Amino acid sequence: MRNLLTISELTTMEIEQLLVEAEQFAKGEVWKPSKQTMIANLFFEASTRTKSSFEVAERKLGLEVIPFEAGSSSVLKGETLYDTAKTLESIGVEALVIRHETDQYFNELVGKLKIPVINAGDGCGHHPTQSLLDLMTIKQEFHSFKGLKIAIIGDILHSRVARSNADALTRLGATVVFSGPPEWFNQSMSQGNYEAIDEAIASSDVVMLLRIQHERHHQNSEKMIDCYLEKYGLTKKREKTMKKRAIIMHPAPINRGVEIDSELVECERSRIFKQMENGVYVRMAVLKTVLAEKKGGNIHEETNQKWSIAR
Amino acid sequence: MRNLLTISELTTMEIEQLLVEAEQFAKGEVWKPSKQTMIANLFFEASTRTKSSFEVAERKLGLEVIPFEAGSSSVLKGETLYDTAKTLESIGVEALVIRHETDQYFNELVGKLKIPVINAGDGCGHHPTQSLLDLMTIKQEFHSFKGLKIAIIGDILHSRVARSNADALTRLGATVVFSGPPEWFNQSMSQGNYEAIDEAIASSDVVMLLRIQHERHHQNSEKMIDCYLEKYGLTKKREKTMKKRAIIMHPAPINRGVEIDSELVECERSRIFKQMENGVYVRMAVLKTVLAEKKGGNIHEETNQKWSIAR
Amino acid sequence: MRNLLTISELTTMEIEQLLVEAEQFAKGEVWKPSKQTMIANLFFEASTRTKSSFEVAERKLGLEVIPFEAGSSSVLKGETLYDTAKTLESIGVEALVIRHETDQYFNELVGKLKIPVINAGDGCGHHPTQSLLDLMTIKQEFHSFKGLKIAIIGDILHSRVARSNADALTRLGATVVFSGPPEWFNQSMSQGNYEAIDEAIASSDVVMLLRIQHERHHQNSEKMIDCYLEKYGLTKKREKTMKKRAIIMHPAPINRGVEIDSELVECERSRIFKQMENGVYVRMAVLKTVLAEKKGGNIHEETNQKWSIAR
Numbered sequence: 041m042r043n044l045l046t047i048s049e050l051t052t053m054e055i056e057q058l059l060v061e062a063e064q065f066a067k068g069e070v071w072k073p074s075k076q077t078m079i080a081n082l083f084f085e086a087s088t089r090t091k092s093s094f095e096v097a098e099r100k101l102g103l104e105v106i107p108f109e110a111g112s113s114s115v116l117k118g119e120t121l122y123d124t125a126k127t128l129e130s131i132g133v134e135a136l137v138i139r140h141e142t143d144q145y146f147n148e149l150v151g152k153l154k155i156p157v158i159n160a161g162d163g164c165g166h167h168p169t170q171s172l173l174d175l176m177t178i179k180q181e182f183h184s185f186k187g188l189k190i191a192i193i194g195d196i197l198h199s200r201v202a203r204s205n206a207d208a209l210t211r212l213g214a215t216v217v218f219s220g221p222p223e224w225f226n227q228s229m230s231q232g233n234y235e236a237i238d239e240a241i242a243s244s245d246v247v248m249l250l251r252i253q254h255e256r257h258h259q260n261s262e263k264m265i266d267c268y269l270e271k272y273g274l275t276k277k278r279e280k281t282m283k284k285r286a287i288i289m290h291p292a293p294i295n296r297g298v299e300i301d302s303e304l305v306e307c308e309r310s311r312i313f314k315q316m317e318n319g320v321y322v323r324m325a326v327l328k329t330v331l332a333e334k335k336g337g338n339i340h341e342e343t344n345q346k347w348s349i350a351r
Numbered sequence: 352m353r354n355l356l357t358i359s360e361l362t363t364m365e366i367e368q369l370l371v372e373a374e375q376f377a378k379g380e381v382w383k384p385s386k387q388t389m390i391a392n393l394f395f396e397a398s399t400r401t402k403s404s405f406e407v408a409e410r411k412l413g414l415e416v417i418p419f420e421a422g423s424s425s426v427l428k429g430e431t432l433y434d435t436a437k438t439l440e441s442i443g444v445e446a447l448v449i450r451h452e453t454d455q456y457f458n459e460l461v462g463k464l465k466i467p468v469i470n471a472g473d474g475c476g477h478h479p480t481q482s483l484l485d486l487m488t489i490k491q492e493f494h495s496f497k498g499l500k501i502a503i504i505g506d507i508l509h510s511r512v513a514r515s516n517a518d519a520l521t522r523l524g525a526t527v528v529f530s531g532p533p534e535w536f537n538q539s540m541s542q543g544n545y546e547a548i549d550e551a552i553a554s555s556d557v558v559m560l561l562r563i564q565h566e567r568h569h570q571n572s573e574k575m576i577d578c579y580l581e582k583y584g585l586t587k588k589r590e591k592t593m594k595k596r597a598i599i600m601h602p603a604p605i606n607r608g609v610e611i612d613s614e615l616v617e618c619e620r621s622r623i624f625k626q627m628e629n630g631v632y633v634r635m636a637v638l639k640t641v642l643a644e645k646k647g648g649n650i651h652e653e654t655n656q657k658w659s660i661a662r
Numbered sequence: 663m664r665n666l667l668t669i670s671e672l673t674t675m676e677i678e679q680l681l682v683e684a685e686q687f688a689k690g691e692v693w694k695p696s697k698q699t700m701i702a703n704l705f706f707e708a709s710t711r712t713k714s715s716f717e718v719a720e721r722k723l724g725l726e727v728i729p730f731e732a733g734s735s736s737v738l739k740g741e742t743l744y745d746t747a748k749t750l751e752s753i754g755v756e757a758l759v760i761r762h763e764t765d766q767y768f769n770e771l772v773g774k775l776k777i778p779v780i781n782a783g784d785g786c787g788h789h790p791t792q793s794l795l796d797l798m799t800i801k802q803e804f805h806s807f808k809g810l811k812i813a814i815i816g817d818i819l820h821s822r823v824a825r826s827n828a829d830a831l832t833r834l835g836a837t838v839v840f841s842g843p844p845e846w847f848n849q850s851m852s853q854g855n856y857e858a859i860d861e862a863i864a865s866s867d868v869v870m871l872l873r874i875q876h877e878r879h880h881q882n883s884e885k886m887i888d889c890y891l892e893k894y895g896l897t898k899k900r901e902k903t904m905k906k907r908a909i910i911m912h913p914a915p916i917n918r919g920v921e922i923d924s925e926l927v928e929c930e931r932s933r934i935f936k937q938m939e940n941g942v943y944v945r946m947a948v949l950k951t952v953l954a955e956k957k958g959g960n961i962h963e964e965t966n967q968k969w970s971i972a973r
Binding site: 088089092093095096099100107109111292293294295296305313314316317319320 | 387391430
């Protein structure tokens with residue numbers, strides 16, 4: 041794996057391998073590169089969770105994180121993303137984690153850089169490490185994807201997770217259905233059918249809620265939100281209809297009282313904060329995989345100092 | 352000590368202990384947690400001094416500081432402070448240092464997080480590490496608080512330091528008086544009386560100036576400032592009336608020529624930059640105390656590598 | 663060398679020493695201070711390249727970088743640069759790297775701080791580490807400066823590099839000519855004459871393009887840019903007239919299609935990304951030199967742990 045751009049480009053074998061690796065990290069495995077390794081996180085969109093999660097993953101791997109603030113960078117002076125990336129490569133940064141508001145921004149980079157790019161979200165496109173952490177959370181619960189029914193509910197049209205997850209889950213043997221406002225259902229999504237909200241919630245093993253992205257819906261947004269919980273959200277009443285061992289997921293940040301009743305956020309079925317924890321482990325797995333590939337095989341090497349001194 | 356939210360919640364014994372610990376750090380004591388420990392500084396208000404001071408303290412303790420920029424965080428997407436804090440806890444951050452513009456923002460968090468919160472300033476409320484560094488600076492000078500007279504001068508009403516300091520100093524045996532514009536004197540402050548500026552300065556062992564917080568006084572602010580130094584500030588003339596061993600303190604940032612004549616900022620009596628230096632040591636003491644409590648007792652353990660490798 | 667403020671203040675001997683040191687770092691030399699050392703990068707102007715380059719250099723030297731964000735600092739509360747710098751000194755920061763929009767901002771600091779200041783750009787004034795990296799790149803190519811002809815082309819008037827480079831190159835034995843829009847040629851620059859663009863490009867060993875600083879040219883800027891490449895830029899046609907071993911340099915960020923045809927940015931003659939790589943090495947050399955001077959001679963000491971534990 042040279043880069044990680046979309047979940048679709050991974051085979052199910054590669055996905056399973058990353059999940060196994062992530063589970064090792066969850067159990068306390070330690071892996072560090074054999075020499076000082078610099079990385080940069082280029083976030084051109086606001087983010088707490090993903091950026092901090094990558095940062096924690098990077099620190100746990102002993103990487104040195106070179107700060108990059110989009111707001112005070114040369115991008116303001118009109119520099120292209122390619123030139124910014126090439127600059128970081130030139131000064132010795134060995135991998136880039138990038139979130140950018142442009143769909144498939146990475147087409148501008150791939151094949152032209154010597155260092156790996158990890159996509160941390162592109163426009164309404166992809167967010168592969170989010171998909172991986174969702175898969176890890178489901179696997180921890182059910183041990184396999186075969187025969188599971190997963191309902192993805194909400195703003196499917198704008199979500200960079202819905203499509204990636206539907207694609208991966210289907211390939212791994214699960215059945216996916218979509219629900220939420222019909223106008224947000226993308227007819228072109230071949231991986232799943234639309235189901236009415238009450239049916240979707242009552243019959244699924246995983247109720248995966250999507251966030252309403254206020255920042256992407258300027259018009260009618262407030263009207264929509266007013267009655268969203270009642271019409272398409274996870275109310276306490278709907279939660280009672282869920283299958284016995286079914287779980288609740290949400291990529292967060294949560295709009296409390298919109299996608300989900302605030303009281304359910306930390307209920308017994310909720311895996312919302314577990315997802316965040318798992319995010320660190322899947323990112324460690326991805327980083328280890330691309331760095332080890334790049335460096336040619338020092339996987340599983342362990343060092344008991346922060347880095348060895350080159351000479 | 353699980354959290355540090357206000358100085359009032361500390362017993363005088365606990366305050367004295369923290370000052371002893373801080374003095375040890377000033378003398379070069381080294382303490383590091385026995386394993387890699389992550390911390391985050393959440394500053395929702397502008398700050399150089401406090402944020403950098405915590406950062407230096409954290410680095411001296413060998414902590415890994417996970418960057419958090421309020422301006423590009425999910426708070427912009429409407430996430431609650433609780434959800435942000437819980438997210439950081441979920442991804443493995445082990446303590447939070449928070450400054451927030453809301454008075455007692457911490458009520459939303461305390462008892463609901465598994466990790467300690469250190470208050471780095473809440474609205475017009477509290478700023479306990481600033482109080483501690485003020486106390487440390489006074490103690491270094493006079494060795495005891497008993498019998499000292501301390502004049503707190505300026506914008507008492509909006510200061511998060513005035514009340515905390517008055518409370519702690521009184522409990523430790525000092526006498527506190529307030530001075531400055533009478534309209535900024537809070538009648539409800541039982542810890543001290545109001546004194547005229549010339550009398551307060553001439554008779555005190557510590558002249559503690561407060562900063563005029565332009566950002567909190569929109570109206571009349573400029574008119575006030577025009578004659579502030581003459582009416583309520585520390586002029587060179589008033590400095591000459593000070594007691595022989597009396598010292599000058601200011602929490603900074605300083606408005607030169609407003610609260611204090613610019614030439615006095617680094618005069619012999621001034622402890623202003625000494626206060627900043629001490630800030631690092633009291634923050635190390637606070638961090639050590641909450642982390643050691645949380646982890647159950649590896650205080651005074653020393654390691655000669657950055658962290659041990661868990662297995 | 664106590665500080666590094668301008669290239670003019672360095673003797674040619676000192677310049678040559680820094681280049682030798684930088685070349686050592688390029689070859690993999692490792693140097694770290696013998697104890698934990700904190701540094702801060704104060705960038706009051708947008709920057710990717712210079713800030714990240716210093717950051718990488720600092721990490722390679724094992725320094726701890728204390729984050730400083732001008733946009734959320736007390737400078738917003740009206741604090742002077744001196745008080746901000748003194749604050750950082752007080753809390754234990756051991757060197758400051760500063761970029762500021764004010765010409766010679768450092769006059770406010772020099773002689774009043776105990777810690778070294780490294781100028782990372784002052785207004786339209788100086789940018790000594792940029793000059794050093796340019797010199798290093800030229801030296802790598804031609805081994806000596808004697809007899810070389812260097813054309814500096816573009817916005818000479820506003821460039822903080824043009825004058826510094828012209829000064830240093832002349833002292834080191836090269837001949838400098840200037841070209842570009844005549845209205846941007848500063849008659850007072852004694853280090854070189856103005857040459858027409860075609861002649862300058864065809865006859866020089868180094869074609870050093872300067873960036874058009876949109877952020878400094880509000881009026882007529884767009885009109886200027888429209889025909890800039892044709893009139894004063896490095897077109898593919900002009901590149902063909904260059905001397906056999908002549909090289910292309912640009913401090914970046916590049917305005918592709920303005921100063922240079924986009925296709926030439928990574929052509930065989932281009933040393934643009936090499937310059938960036940060299941930036942890390944010259945900054946390591948500068949940091950080592952000022953820190954070793956300050957600490958009194960632990961140069962060339964090597965440690966095989968991040969820092970030793972003081973006791």
